[in-house]
Amino acid sequence: MSEKTVKIKEPLVTKRAQDLQALFAQPASEETYHAVEKFLYKEARLLDSKMFRTWLQDVVAEDVRYIVTSTELRANNERRYDLPDQVYLFDDDFRQLSIRVEHDLDPQNWRSSPQEVYCRFVTNIEVFETDDPQEFTVRSNCLLIRSRRSYQTDQFFCTRVDVLRQDAGPSGFKLKSRTIDYPERCVSGHNMLVYL
Amino acid sequence: MEDKLINIAQGKQRHEMHASEAIFEQEMDKVFGRCWLFLTHESLIPNFGDYVVTRMGTDEVIVSRQRDGSIKAFLNTCRHRGAQLCPNEAGNARGFVCAYHGWAYGSNGDLQSVPFDEQLYDGLLDKCKNSLHEVAKIDSFYGFIYGCFDQDAPSLSDYLGDVKWYLEPYMDLSGGVELIGPPGRCLIAANWKTPSENFVGDAYHVGWTHSSALRSGGSIFSPLAGNSVLPPEGAGLQITSKHGSGLGVLWDAYAGVHDGELANELMAFGLAKEQRLIKEIGAERARIYRSHLNGTIFPNNSFLTCSGIFKAWQPRSANSTEVFSWVMVEKDMPSDLKEAFTKSVHRTFGVAGYWESDDNDNMESETYMAKGHQAKKKMLNSQMGISGDRIDPVLPGVVGKSAIGETSYRGYYRFYGDLMNSDSWAEVSAKGDNWQDQLIKATV
Ligand code: FES
Ligand SMILES: [Fe+2]
Numbered sequence: 001m002s003e004k005t006v007k008i009k010e011p012l013v014t015k016r017a018q019d020l021q022a023l024f025a026q027p028a029s030e031e032t033y034h035a036v037e038k039f040l041y042k043e044a045r046l047l048d049s050k051m052f053r054t055w056l057q058d059v060v061a062e063d064v065r066y067i068v069t070s071t072e073l074r075a076n077n078e079r080r081y082d083l084p085d086q087v088y089l090f091d092d093d094f095r096q097l098s099i100r101v102e103h104d105l106d107p108q109n110w111r112s113s114p115q116e117v118y119c120r121f122v123t124n125i126e127v128f129e130t131d132d133p134q135e136f137t138v139r140s141n142c143l144l145i146r147s148r149r150s151y152q153t154d155q156f157f158c159t160r161v162d163v164l165r166q167d168a169g170p171s172g173f174k175l176k177s178r179t180i181d182y183p184e185r186c187v188s189g190h191n192m193l194v195y196l
Numbered sequence: 197m198e199d200k201l202i203n204i205a206q207g208k209q210r211h212e213m214h215a216s217e218a219i220f221e222q223e224m225d226k227v228f229g230r231c232w233l234f235l236t237h238e239s240l241i242p243n244f245g246d247y248v249v250t251r252m253g254t255d256e257v258i259v260s261r262q263r264d265g266s267i268k269a270f271l272n273t274c275r276h277r278g279a280q281l282c283p284n285e286a287g288n289a290r291g292f293v294c295a296y297h298g299w300a301y302g303s304n305g306d307l308q309s310v311p312f313d314e315q316l317y318d319g320l321l322d323k324c325k326n327s328l329h330e331v332a333k334i335d336s337f338y339g340f341i342y343g344c345f346d347q348d349a350p351s352l353s354d355y356l357g358d359v360k361w362y363l364e365p366y367m368d369l370s371g372g373v374e375l376i377g378p379p380g381r382c383l384i385a386a387n388w389k390t391p392s393e394n395f396v397g398d399a400y401h402v403g404w405t406h407s408s409a410l411r412s413g414g415s416i417f418s419p420l421a422g423n424s425v426l427p428p429e430g431a432g433l434q435i436t437s438k439h440g441s442g443l444g445v446l447w448d449a450y451a452g453v454h455d456g457e458l459a460n461e462l463m464a465f466g467l468a469k470e471q472r473l474i475k476e477i478g479a480e481r482a483r484i485y486r487s488h489l490n491g492t493i494f495p496n497n498s499f500l501t502c503s504g505i506f507k508a509w510q511p512r513s514a515n516s517t518e519v520f521s522w523v524m525v526e527k528d529m530p531s532d533l534k535e536a537f538t539k540s541v542h543r544t545f546g547v548a549g550y551w552e553s554d555d556n557d558n559m560e561s562e563t564y565m566a567k568g569h570q571a572k573k574k575m576l577n578s579q580m581g582i583s584g585d586r587i588d589p590v591l592p593g594v595v596g597k598s599a600i601g602e603t604s605y606r607g608y609y610r611f612y613g614d615l616m617n618s619d620s621w622a623e624v625s626a627k628g629d630n631w632q633d634q635l636i637k638a639t640v
Contacts, residue, residue: 092543100412
């Protein structure tokens, strides 16, 4: 600490960010783009309407992996402290998402009565091809506003990176994975009992 | 006012304690300024230079591993103009440099360099007198590190007192536990005492508050859903201690809130270890190892053993609390089981935990209602089992009459009342001399 010269080191670029950029190389066709856009709006409508069981059935793949992480704040040039920097707020498969849905819809879930009201804004949609012609990487931003009881309004916002698989069912695709690194380190919205 | 803030003789507390900013200010002095507060676990700062930034009451502190392996903690405040010194949550550093004017401190808190010191201060800046403000006392038990601002506080071991006997089998004799970070963090609109009191001794709410979680999740506690049954007589215990820490025991409930195949794997792991521990520490304490403990280390550090959640309820204001959620897990658990367990702990009791969200609503509504001008003057009731509290020949602490009762609420607020009504630790200790009698004699 006593030397007067400051050595500027290259800030570490997280492996995560680099990995993601590679996913966004090959834009999908206009036709696919519009089909995906419709899919995401339908999903938002089902979730805003609390049609969670329909969401599971029509939108979510049975082999889904649904991940929301929260990343600890560390110095850009941190090199020596190597304990994990992410906590998994969600890392759910289909069965685990179903438990959450049944928990929410249970008649003795006191917090669900009166109902919360949701409004989702899905924007910045980009669709990319993957190695598998049936599957697409989709990047989108989601702003979810939740109104609760008389006075509470919470905002949740994030970037979602999804893998969608083409599907013969009513939605055209199924959600194979969703990965969110939640931007707000200390979640201000009381809890994250919402689907982003 | 109908009554004083804490009525020990009748097990009642004035509702105002959950919403008054004036009481909150006093608490920062008399409770958080005096008590042992959870900082971190050794597993999170294993090496020299490792640090975490955490909270003690409304203060931020840097907790830093020293060259000799010891641990120090400092206010995260620059001695110059008071800027935040370290904006990171964790890392490894030889020191900390303030972003404002560049004063630089070592990881031992010494002020090491000041830009243009010689030219600008004419030799009048004594660096030795400008070390970081150090937390008076640091100590640990079973790897959990606590700090205390009051030099006169009893040792951490004395402070924990009777609860140690119950914690030792799971936290130490098991081969030890570690905390898995980073913590989940969220802000709830609740007074810090509302979750602390719930974890210290509320087995009563489980069947009702968590009815939907019990029904959908399929844990070993599921039969309680909707209060359809009461846990049988002898299902567990509840105890409290001199300095307000307390806990509940549910016998043999090792799988906790976990569900599915994970619950079976956990049960098998716990049973196998219990068999081994019976030979080493005897059947009684081996059984405590494999039993589910819910508890709070006074004032704001809660845990569920076996379910695996470890919490600090950090006070931000009278009606705002920041929740920190770590996973507590036995060190020798196989790594794939540990990983599945860690994710399940956050799924149940983390920021997006479906059990946690059931609880938070109650805590927020208790806090919100305490703002009512009439409501705040009224007394809250923690009288369940009040005439059944006793001393047991084997079990330490004051022991309640069944697993479901409010003995540890009463012990928690007995000590809280002593702190709030005293000007020093000497006075607090004197008031607590006959603490067991105070609780045992309490009656409606
Ligand atoms: S406030 Fe920190 S160097 Fe001036
Ligand atoms: Fe609870």
